[in-house]
Amino acid sequence: MTVIEVAGAHKAYRRPRRPPERALNGLDLTVASGGVHGFLGPNGSGKTTTIRMLLGLVSADSGEMRLLGEPVPRALPAVIASVGALVETPLFFPNFSGRLNLRLLAETAGVSRSRVEECLELVDLSGRADDRFKAYSLGMKQRLGIAAALLKSPRLLILDEPSNGLDPAGIKEVRQLIQRLGHDGRTTVFLSSHQLSEVQQVCDHVSILARGRCVATGPVSEVLAGQSTGDVRLRAPDPAAAKQLLEAAGYTVTSLGDAWRVHRATGPGAITRLLAENGQYLTELSPIAADLESVFLELTREQT
Amino acid sequence: MSGAIATGATTDPHAADLGRGSLLLAEVHRITARRFIRWLLAVSLVTYLVIVSIVGLTQFAKPSAAGLAHARHRVQAAVANQKAARDQCLKDPNRPTDQPAEQICGPDPAAGMFRVQDFVDPPAFDLQRDLPATAIAVGVATAALAFLIGATYVGAEWSSRSMVALLFWEPRRLRVMSVKLGVLAAAAALLGVLGQLIWLATAEILQSTRGAPTHLPAHFWSDLVAQEGRTILFVVLMGLLGFGIANLIRNTGASMGVGFVYFAIVENAVRVARPRWQEWLLTDNIAGLLSKGGYRLPVDSAAVSPGGGVVPGQPHEIFISNLHGGLVLGGVTAAIVAAGVASFVRRDLH
Numbered sequence: 287m288t289v290i291e292v293a294g295a296h297k298a299y300r301r302p303r304r305p306p307e308r309a310l311n312g313l314d315l316t317v318a319s320g321g322v323h324g325f326l327g328p329n330g331s332g333k334t335t336t337i338r339m340l341l342g343l344v345s346a347d348s349g350e351m352r353l354l355g356e357p358v359p360r361a362l363p364a365v366i367a368s369v370g371a372l373v374e375t376p377l378f379f380p381n382f383s384g385r386l387n388l389r390l391l392a393e394t395a396g397v398s399r400s401r402v403e404e405c406l407e408l409v410d411l412s413g414r415a416d417d418r419f420k421a422y423s424l425g426m427k428q429r430l431g432i433a434a435a436l437l438k439s440p441r442l443l444i445l446d447e448p449s450n451g452l453d454p455a456g457i458k459e460v461r462q463l464i465q466r467l468g469h470d471g472r473t474t475v476f477l478s479s480h481q482l483s484e485v486q487q488v489c490d491h492v493s494i495l496a497r498g499r500c501v502a503t504g505p506v507s508e509v510l511a512g513q514s515t516g517d518v519r520l521r522a523p524d525p526a527a528a529k530q531l532l533e534a535a536g537y538t539v540t541s542l543g544d545a546w547r548v549h550r551a552t553g554p555g556a557i558t559r560l561l562a563e564n565g566q567y568l569t570e571l572s573p574i575a576a577d578l579e580s581v582f583l584e585l586t587r588e589q590t
Numbered sequence: 591m592s593g594a595i596a597t598g599a600t601t602d603p604h605a606a607d608l609g610r611g612s613l614l615l616a617e618v619h620r621i622t623a624r625r626f627i628r629w630l631l632a633v634s635l636v637t638y639l640v641i642v643s644i645v646g647l648t649q650f651a652k653p654s655a656a657g658l659a660h661a662r663h664r665v666q667a668a669v670a671n672q673k674a675a676r677d678q679c680l681k682d683p684n685r686p687t688d689q690p691a692e693q694i695c696g697p698d699p700a701a702g703m704f705r706v707q708d709f710v711d712p713p714a715f716d717l718q719r720d721l722p723a724t725a726i727a728v729g730v731a732t733a734a735l736a737f738l739i740g741a742t743y744v745g746a747e748w749s750s751r752s753m754v755a756l757l758f759w760e761p762r763r764l765r766v767m768s769v770k771l772g773v774l775a776a777a778a779a780l781l782g783v784l785g786q787l788i789w790l791a792t793a794e795i796l797q798s799t800r801g802a803p804t805h806l807p808a809h810f811w812s813d814l815v816a817q818e819g820r821t822i823l824f825v826v827l828m829g830l831l832g833f834g835i836a837n838l839i840r841n842t843g844a845s846m847g848v849g850f851v852y853f854a855i856v857e858n859a860v861r862v863a864r865p866r867w868q869e870w871l872l873t874d875n876i877a878g879l880l881s882k883g884g885y886r887l888p889v890d891s892a893a894v895s896p897g898g899g900v901v902p903g904q905p906h907e908i909f910i911s912n913l914h915g916g917l918v919l920g921g922v923t924a925a926i927v928a929a930g931v932a933s934f935v936r937r938d939l940h
Contacts, residue, residue, distance in 0.1 A: 299938075342761045343754065344938040362761040369758075377755035379746065381625050387752075390623075393616035394759040434755070 287355065289442045289474045290317035290340065295349030297335055297498075309335040311498035313349070317476055317491070319441075322468035324485035324506070325478040327495030328586050333478045334374065336495075337446055341371055354442060367395060370440035372448055376431025380420035384411055384430045387419055388437065397437050405433040408463075424451030432460065436467075443467060446478045461488050482582055496586040510581055518551040521570035528566045535560055547574065613760050617773040624746065627739050634735050638728075642792055650715040650800035658802070661709040668709070672699040707802045714802035721793045722814055725786060726880050729821030732785035733828035736778040737849065740832030743774055745842025754939050763935045767837075771830065771927065778829030782822035813882060820879055820912060824919070831923045837930035865889045869908045870918060878915030885910045 292315040298306035310332045317323045327333045338344040340351060342359040351358050354365045378387040388402045406412045409429035414422070422430065428451050435443060445464070449457045465488055468475040479485055485492055486506060493503040502509050519542060522528035529539050529546055537557070538549040551557055554571055561568060621627065653661065679685065679695035686694060697703075707716045747753040753766075760766055797804075836845035857871050868874050868887055877885040887908040 338938075338940070341758060343757060343940070359761065366759065366761050371758045373754075373758075377751040379750050379752055382623065386623060390616050390620055391755070391759055393619060394613050394756065396612065 287319045288316050288352070289319045289354055290315060290323075290476060291350075291352040292316075292336065292340075293350045295336070295339065295351065296347045297332070297339065297344065298347060309498055310339075310346070310349075313495070313498060313500055315493055315500050315503070317474065317493075319474045320468070320471070321490035322464055322475040322477055322488050324489035324492040325476060325495065326480075326482065326485055326492060326582055329480070331495040331586070332498040333495055334446060335498075337371070337373055337444055337476075337478060340444070341369075341373070343373075367438055368441040369444065370435035370438050370442070371444040371446075372428075372431040372435045373444070373446045375450075376427050376434065378419045378427075378430065378434075381418055383416045384419055384422065384426075384433075385415035387430070388434055391434055392437055395438060401437060401439075405436045408436060409433045425453060425456050428452055429456070429460075432463070439473075441473060443473055443475045444478075445475065447480065448477070449479070449481065449484060457484075464488050494582060494586070501586070502581070516550045516552060517574040518548050518554055518557070519545050519570065519572045519574050520548055520557070520568065521545045522561060522566045522568055524566060527564075528561055531561060531564050531566065532557065545570065613765065613769045614773065617769050621739075621743055621773055621777055624743070626742055626746070630735060630738060630742075634731070638731075638788070642796075646715070646796050646800060649713070650796065651712045652800045653710045653714050653802050657710055658706065661706045661711070664709040665704045665706055668704055669699045672696070707804060710802055715793075715796040715800045717793065717797050717801060717804050718806055718810065720796075721790075722817055722882070724793070725789055725814065725818060726821065728785050728789040729782065729818075729824060729880065730876075732782055732821075733825045736781055736825045736829035737832035738846075739781070740774055740778065740829040740834075741836040741845045742842045743836075744770065744833050745836040745840070745845060748836075748840040749842065757939070764931070767931045767934055771833065771931075774829055774833050775826050778826045779822055781829075782825030785825070786818045786821065817880065817882060820916070823916065824876065824879055827919050827923045830927055834923060834926035834930050838926060838933065866908075869910055869914075872919065872922065874908075874910055875915040875918040878910030879912055879919060880915075881912075884912055885915070 292313050295310045295313040295315075296308075297310040298308045300306050309330075313332065313336060315336070325333055325336070335344060339346050340353055340358060342362045345359070353362070354368055356362075356365045358365070378384075379390075382390070385402065385406065388405065389399065391397075392399065392402050403412070406415050409432055411426060411429055411433065414426065419427065419430065428448065432445070432448055435445065448464070449460055452460060461484065464475050464477060467473045468488075468490070477485070477489060489506055491504060492506050492509055494501050494509070520528065520532075521544070525546065532539050532546070532548060537551065540547045540549070548557065554573075558568060558571060676695045676699065680691055685691075707714060707719075744753075747756075756766060757763065832845060832849075835848055836842050839845060839848070853873065857873055860867050860871060866889070868889065874885065874887055877887075887910060889906045889908055
């Protein structure tokens with residue numbers, strides 16, 4: 287089952303005396319249920335617009351969207367009880383306490399007060415729940431926003447940059463929380479983040495956005511494999527001789543400091559044989575795996 | 591937070607018991623929990639009590655038996671003086687004879703034409719005179735308070751952007767706005783009723799401690815109830831107007847500024863430049879709505895342009911009935927509220 291489906295979504299913001307700003311340009315996106323799905327893209331690529339459209343805050347110019355199988359925004363009232371969201375900064379009354387802010391939201395949907403306390407406990411805000419929201423640090427505000435998103439025990443949890451403002455310990459704990467929720471067998475977490483390391487650590491699947499279009503999607507490992515360059519890391523007893531032999535055979539070789547990088551090494555066996563035949567017995571030959579950062583930069587550069 | 595997450599791991603995510611939510615209940619909770627609104631109400635109540643105490647203690651005194659006797663004596667003297675003046679007028683040979691004597695010299699004075707309370711010195715609280723007039727003043731003050739509450743109720747939602755957060759829970763925008771308007775209208779009506787009840791109680795205290803014996807005319811109480819009904823309607827409309835302006839421009843302070851510019855500049859400019867248009871001004875229609883039987887607005891005919899439909903030099907009067915006042919106020923409020931709601935329902939929210 288899919289929890290999010292977007293097909294051919296277009297959105298342009300009108301601006302006075304300037305051409306419209308195109309935010310989405312035929313976005314197609316599918317998020318399957320379960321796990322943590324990362325949503326990556328550079329600033330202005332359309333991530334937040336996509337989330338706002340899914341939540342009915344922004345209307346699409348064209349295209350179709352579904353949340354938990356229901357068309358949105360038409361059927362949003364029917365599914366909203368199963369969707370929790372934190373979009374950019376948490377939005378609360380500054381003069382109300384954290385607890386009162388949550389209670390007001392909980393009353394709207396008939397969520398019990400005990401669940402409010404549970405969520406406050408979950409984000410470690412029970413001790414400060416009666417403080418005014420405006421007295422909270424940025425990290426505490428973010429945690430209250432996460433607590434609000436969790437109040438409904440959502441089947442789909444949409445988090446837009448949830449680690450903003452958190453200290454390293456807080457970031458680690460939020461990531462653990464996201465992973466735990468994403469693997470509880472019930473909740474799907476849709477995580478928008480600009481932190482590539484976060485997505486690589488936390489997410490099972492990823493969709494990469496550039497200029498309002500999805501340029502890569504799938505399990506993180508597959509996306510990385512799909513963008514693999516075939517480069518290998520190589521070490522030999524006589525590095526200079528090894529480099530000379532490889533370049534003579536047509537390979538491109540660059541330095542990695544204490545080793546060589548052989549670009550687009552289509553057959554590692556051929557490299558081994560070539561060097562062995564010339565008395566160079568390798569001490570290391572390993573594939574260089576693409577990391578999400580390089581994949582992300584490569585994909586988004588292609589689109590700009 | 592690490593300990594918290596460990597605790598959270600034992601939490602069953604299915605445990606959140608989603609019941610029947612009540613946006614109405616949440617909105618009632620929201621408006622009553624607002625500190626600024628509570629502060630406004632408390633300050634208003636304290637101000638009212640201070641003013642009433644000062645005015646009651648310094649402006650009114652319960653007349654003694656001797657004071658009442660003196661007032662009756664002054665009534666008789668006033669009757670005698672008027673009678674003498676009338677007799678002199680009737681004997682005047684230059685008096686025009688083509689008009690009835692009553693019209694030139696006035697009716698034959700009698701003691702019943704004067705009220706003893708008006709001759710008591712120092713003056714006593716007079717239920718017949720002071721109760722309806724001050725009820726209107728209290729109504730106007732309450733309406734100003736309702737305007738502020740309406741503006742800050744929705745203005746704070748926009749400034750904190752909690753309006754957007756609410757849509758994550760109830761995405762039907764028209765429903766959200768309808769409930770907010772309903773809660774505000776009910777709150778404003780309650781405020782109006784309480785304001786009038788507090789004044790009635792105050793008037794009763796003033797009458798018993800600092801009032802003169804009085805005989806209220808027939809229909810006094812029914813007229814007062816009708817006036818208070820119109821006053822409460824006025825308070826509700828002003829609350830909705832404050833909400834409507836703040837919702838349209840999405841800022842409490844700016845809505846106060848709009849109100850100030852309108853009442854201080856626009857209305858005065860209209861009075862000077864287009865006196866005939868005064869019947870459409872809010873303040874004159876407020877007077878029309880609240881005044882018993884409507885409001886007669888004198889127009890300076892010299893200021894009326896020749897094309898304005900008034901003969902220059904002739905006294906002119908515009909009559910604004912209760913219905914006219916209510917319809918104009920209601921129409922303006924409805925238009926502004928509708929524009930704000932339409933904008934909220936249709937626009938992208940960021």
